[in-house]
Amino acid sequence: MRKKALLFLLALSLLAGCTTRAYETNMELGRNELKKQHYLEASEAFDKAYQDNDSAEAKDLRNMSAAMSKAMTAYETSDYPTALTLLDKVIKYKTSESEGKDVHKQAKELKKEVSKAIKESEEMTLKLEEGKVLLSQKQYKEAHSLFREVTESNQPSTSKLKSEAKKLIDKTVQSEDQTGNTSETEKPEETDKQSETKETNESTELTKEEGKELVAEFIKMNDSSNLTIQFDREDEKGNYIFQVYEIVIDNAETKEGHTATWGWYSVNPKTKEVEDLM
Structure with missing residues (x-):
């Protein structure tokens, strides 16, 4: 025992x-x-x-x-x-x-980033609405400037706003071509010169949103893809650097997951050349 x-x-x-x-x-x-x-x-x-x-x-x-x-x-x-x-x-x-x-420290730092993203989203929404008002008033130059600022936002939350702003830029250019007037307060001679300069610059240098679209074409990304393309920075040569990543769901019930980098790409805004950095 x-x-x-x-x-x-x-x-x-x-x-x-x-x-x-x-x-x-x-x-x-x-x-x-x-x-x-x-x-x-x-x-x-x-x-x-x-x-x-x-x-x-x-x-x-x-x-x-x-x-x-x-x-x-x-x-x-x-x-x-x-x-x-x-x-x-x-x-x-x-x-x-x-x-x-x-x-705790990491959470506070991320909270600052979230607050910054919310603020930028609100600012871009306001700029878009102001641009629409200016467009309706035929102040094409001022409207065009605001729409372009929206397209250059690098926050993922503003993707829909950027898409709408790009369409409004096209509408603004069309309206400008039809009326031949970019600003009601400018002299005709000054308007023509500035319009010509702007068109030249736009034809030779891409916006960040246009660079993003080139990356999507380069990797053959379709509408049903789970990939996300995000502008990261400009390198020392002025090239746009984009990160392509996907969100991997680890738990189907809770939808918890993590991001996985798919690739890094460089876009030359002048030559429109796309380069795979990985």
């Missing part, structure tokens, strides 16, 4: 030891994923650790990582209200863990 009791205690001890090792392994894995800002992977590792040992540390880091993962997905799909709600949730978490404090 005593021998059976000793064997039972030994088995319990071994089981506890295995549980402890699994907990520590998953916690370390979660911390490493957090350092890489792989929030979905981190939340999964912390969840496994929490199943082995329902510690407050594992629970807090799991919940923060999961919320941050969803916030990133919302941001990348331009669902800014959802992103802000989730980021506020992350920021409100109280944690003494250094990893948790790092997530």
Whole structure:
């Protein structure tokens, strides 16, 4: 009887030891994923650790990582209200863990980016509406300028606005050609010279939106594609650099996922040449 009791205690001890090792392994894995800002992977590792040992540390880091993962997905799909709600949730978490404090910092930085995107979207909407009013008043030069500003926005949330602005630019040019008047306040001689200069510049240098369309043609992207093309920056030679990425859904039920870069492309705005950078 005593021998059976000793064997039972030994088995319990071994089981506890295995549980402890699994907990520590998953916690370390979660911390490493957090350092890489792989929030979905981190939340999964912390969840496994929490199943082995329902510690407050594992629970807090799991919940923060999961919320941050969803916030990133919302941001990348331009669902800014959802992103802000989730980021506020992350920021409100109280944690003494250094990893948790790092997530707090990352959430605050992303919140600034989301707020910036919302502000730009609102500004572009206002410019578009102002341009429409100017177009109706036959102030073509001023309307054209506002529409072009909208097309040069690099925020994914303004894609529909940019598409509408481009169509309005075409309408503005057509109206200008029909009336021969770009501004009611300018002298005819000055208007003709400025119009000629503008047409020359537009024929030799692409807008960022036109560069984006060239990339779409280059990679043979169709309307049903899951790929997204986003302007990233101008390089030292003045070429437009675009990132092509797709959102990979990791969990079909929760729609959680992550972005995966598909490629990087350079567009020369003068020669219209597209180059694959990868």
